[in-house]
Amino acid sequence: MPTPPRLAILELLALVPSGTVVSYGQLADLAGLPGRARLVGKVLRDADTQALPWHRVVAANGTISLPADSEAASEQRQRLLAEGVTFTGKRVNMKQHNWQPDLAAILMLLKY
């Protein structure tokens, strides 16, 4: 049984549009959980990655927060590239792709 905080994170993640990314901390803040970036990471580990855009979550500096050599890391990068996300070396160009919550997302946040 997911605790309320986790639920908020998951619902919010589901709203992140293709071609954009969010940082762990940003997602935590939006979900009303300031300072809990690490919790987001844990949620992603436990969550059902099949149905959620988990690959749209990257570190605040734009890098992928998974072991550079891991299979998951390369897959995440591949998925992002497929959505049109551009990289500069190892970092996502946050300037262009960092998600800015739209009205729908803001409204949804009100229930928490």
Place this chain on the structure above:
DNA sequence: ATAATGACTATTT
């Protein structure tokens, strides 16, 4: 109750 852990982050070397 205490201590270690980690898909984090901001700052400083």
Place this chain on the structure above:
DNA sequence: CAAATAGCCATTA
């Protein structure tokens, strides 16, 4: 730009 440093805080052991 890479690496170390020091905060962060729920979850685990």
